Amino acid sequence: xxxxxxxxLGLGLLSACQPALRGTGDLGLVVERxxxxxxxxxxxxxxxxxxxAGLGDLSHAALVYSRDQRYAFVFGRDGGxxxxxxxxxxxxxxxxxxxxxxxxxxxxxxxxxxxxxxTPGGIKVFDAATLEQVADIPATGPDxxxxxxxxxxxxxxxxxxxxxxxxxxxxxxxxxDLKAPRITKYPNIGKLPYDALxxxxxxxxxxxxxxxxxxxLLDLWNPDKGVKRILDHYGKGKEALPVYKMPHLRGWAVxxxxxxxxxxxxxxxLVVDKGRWSEKTRVDVAGQPVFAMARPDGRxxxxxFAVPDYSKVQVIDTQTKTVIKTLEPGLAxxxxxxxxxxxxxWLSARDSDAVVVYDTETLEKVAELPASRPSGIFFTNRANxxxx
Amino acid sequence: xxxxxxxxxxxxxVLAAGMASAEVAPARQAKLKDMVDQDCxxxxxxxxxxxxxxxxxxxxxxxxxxxxxxxxxxxxRPGTPMPPWxxxxxxEEAAWIAAYLMGELK
Numbered sequence: 001x002x003x004x005x006x007x008x009l010g011l012g013l014l015s016a017c018q019p020a021l022r023g024t025g026d027l028g029l030v031v032e033r034x035x036x037x038x039x040x041x042x043x044x045x046x047x048x049x050x051x052x053a054g055l056g057d058l059s060h061a062a063l064v065y066s067r068d069q070r071y072a073f074v075f076g077r078d079g080g081x082x083x084x085x086x087x088x089x090x091x092x093x094x095x096x097x098x099x100x101x102x103x104x105x106x107x108x109x110x111x112x113x114x115x116x117x118x119t120p121g122g123i124k125v126f127d128a129a130t131l132e133q134v135a136d137i138p139a140t141g142p143d144x145x146x147x148x149x150x151x152x153x154x155x156x157x158x159x160x161x162x163x164x165x166x167x168x169x170x171x172x173x174x175x176x177d178l179k180a181p182r183i184t185k186y187p188n189i190g191k192l193p194y195d196a197l198x199x200x201x202x203x204x205x206x207x208x209x210x211x212x213x214x215x216x217l218l219d220l221w222n223p224d225k226g227v228k229r230i231l232d233h234y235g236k237g238k239e240a241l242p243v244y245k246m247p248h249l250r251g252w253a254v255x256x257x258x259x260x261x262x263x264x265x266x267x268x269x270l271v272v273d274k275g276r277w278s279e280k281t282r283v284d285v286a287g288q289p290v291f292a293m294a295r296p297d298g299r300x301x302x303x304x305f306a307v308p309d310y311s312k313v314q315v316i317d318t319q320t321k322t323v324i325k326t327l328e329p330g331l332a333x334x335x336x337x338x339x340x341x342x343x344x345x346w347l348s349a350r351d352s353d354a355v356v357v358y359d360t361e362t363l364e365k366v367a368e369l370p371a372s373r374p375s376g377i378f379f380t381n382r383a384n385x386x387x388x
Numbered sequence: 389x390x391x392x393x394x395x396x397x398x399x400x401x402v403l404a405a406g407m408a409s410a411e412v413a414p415a416r417q418a419k420l421k422d423m424v425d426q427d428c429x430x431x432x433x434x435x436x437x438x439x440x441x442x443x444x445x446x447x448x449x450x451x452x453x454x455x456x457x458x459x460x461x462x463x464x465r466p467g468t469p470m471p472p473w474x475x476x477x478x479x480e481e482a483a484w485i486a487a488y489l490m491g492e493l494k
Contacts, residue, residue, distance in 0.1 A: 034425075034434065059434035077433055100438060118439060148440065165440070194440070194469065210469055242464060242471030245430055246440065307427050308476060332426070350426065373426075 024069040027086055028337070028379035030348065030355055032372045033058040038074070039355075039371060040086050041346075043339050043379065046357050046367035050089030056080040061376060062103040065383035066128060067110040072378070073128070075104045081115055083131055086380070093131040097124050105154045108386075112175060114160045116149040123149055123162060125175060134178045141167025142187065151196025151207055151249070153387040155220065163193045163207045170196075170207060170218055170227060186227045189216035197249040198387035199274075208234070208249050210264070217277060230277040234263070234270065241265045245290055245306035250387070253294030253301045255318040260301045262289035269303055271321065283321050286312045291335065294318070295360055296342035304333045304347075313347065315363060325363050329356040337377035348374035411480040420485055431469065436489075441470065446491045457486040 027049070030039040036058050040050040055061075057078035064073050071092070074082045079098035084091055100119035106112070106128065114125045125135040139147045139162075147164035155161050158175040170186040170193075191211025198205045198220075207216040214232045219225060247262035254260075258280065259272040268282045269292050287309025294301050301316040313327045313336070330349025338345050344366065347356045355374050357367040382388040412420065425434055431441035442448065449457060461482040464472035473482065487493045 057433070057435055057437075059429050060439060077439060078435070078437070100433070102439070150440075192469070211467070242473070242475065243469065244427070244471055244473075244476075246469060307423075351422075 022087070024086060024380050025340075027069075028346075028377060029063060029072055029074075029084070029086065030346075030371055030374050030378075031058050031061045031063075031376040033061060033375045034373040036076075037372070038072075038084060039369075039374075040089050041355075041369070043344070046344075046369060048369055048371075052084050052089050052091060054091060055082050055084075055094075058375070060102065063376070063378050064104060064106040064113070064388070065378075065380055066106070067383050069380040069383045071128075073104065073106065073113045075101050075115055077101065079117065079119075081113070081126065081131065095126070095131050095133070097126070097133070102148070102150060103152060105152045105160055105387075107154055107158050107160070107175070108156055109158065112158055114152060114154075114162075114173075116152040116162055118148045121146040121148045121164070121166070123152065123160065123173065125160075125173075125178075125181075135173075135175060135181050137173055137181055137183065139164045139167070139171065141169065143167070150194065153196070153198040153205065155198075156202060161198065161205055161218075161220075163189070163196045165193060168193060168211075170205070170216065172223075184223070186218060189227045190214060190229065194246050195249045197252050199254060200386055202386045204274075206230075206249065208247070208264070210243075210246070231270070231272065231279060233279065234261070241267075241288065243288065243306070244308075245288070245310075247289060248291050253292050253298075255294045255298030255301060258318065260292045260294065260316075260318075262292050262303070264288075269301070269316065281321060283316055283323070285314050285316075285323065286326060293336055293338070295345070296338055296340065300324075300360060302336050302345060304336060307332075310334075311349075311351075327358070327363065329358065329365065330354055334375045335377050337379055340379060340381040346377050348377055350374060412484045416481070417484065420481060421488065424485060424488065444489055446489070449490050454483070454486050454490060454492075457490065458482045461485060 026043045028041050036055045038052040039048045056076045059077045062075050072084045079101045081095050081097050083093040098117040101115050101117045104115040113128050114123050122138040139149050141147045147166040149162050150165050152162040161172045163170050172184040174182040190209040193207040194210040196207035205218040214229050217228045217230045243265050257274050259274045261270045271280045287305030289303045292303050303314045311331050314323045315325045317324045329347050331351035334350050335348045345358050355369045355371045359366045432444045433439045436444040462474040464470045
């Protein structure tokens, strides 16, 4: 009798120790950059579930998700690559892979993680399961100098596309044979490409130029046609303002057949015809845009701004192309992320030490979470998107 | 001659630092420190080890005069993404930041 009681008690304890089963589709991560820490958050409840510390220098940190949406690969400014299990809220692997990195990408099949580096320039590629380094590809320009790498994204197959900031080239690295990566180079794309993006369908790769007006465009359905220059008036122009913060192209907005891009050095957002790549119109906004992001249905574009206007956020109606509301969600809004179907948007208010959640229909605040100096917000549905 | 230049440089630095602490109120100093970490940090790194912008560690800036650092902050570096900050910062504030970056102030 006693023995049975012990056995039952044992079973009881065992099941108590077993964490409740759950999926990760409702989860995300928020970067608390000054503390080298991540918050694991849940969309539906607007709550924090866990904190993960020990990630090093997370200024300008970005991350990608494994395709099962359980693991995040976090790219730190100090060159650290950290693999985080968001279900257990713990670090499962970490390598210091360079002196200074800017971002990364995960391959279409989920097997490889590539990191784009500033110092030394180039990319390094890791096995997503073990974080073992499988390739090291320096980015050397025609002058023989190492170049910083920006705008890395995944292509079909085990390929990555990225841009050499100093050298002004676009490269595609094909890692189908890990022992002998094949590199295709597109030289002379223009001066100082500062960021790049790929459209969700994987067809168009655009690199924004800082050193001259325009955008370098590569059609990945027709890569043999080479890089074409578009939007020659996109850049700074003659009466440009000082650019206090580089716009980010990665969060760009595709709404129907239109692409919404932050102008550089102007208080404007550009509306561009996708496919023809000509400018349709410009919308005046409250400051220099950093991110212009479309709600997943494309009906709204949300814009945040560089210092000193970075405590404002504007919502643009994409049909009428007018600003329908100017919000002041908090101080120093650094990033925005829509929930997967877009009913809510999360905003990081760095100087308010908070993440603020808005309803995208009523445009009213619905929740606020304390967060220490929050920057990037990343929901797990990014796992299934090319280029994110 | 060279010594004279070095002396002048040192004097400018001392003057700049003196001027800076004299004319930037403590509350504004805290704000400027924050700006260095957060806004300069978005290109130069929060730990100032560099990023798209060059590193701003003391040993990197030791090659430059305080005046050159102040001018770069106020006027930017044409041909690079470093913008002129003079619409946001006064000369006194730029001098304070230069001295702070160069280790003259804590």
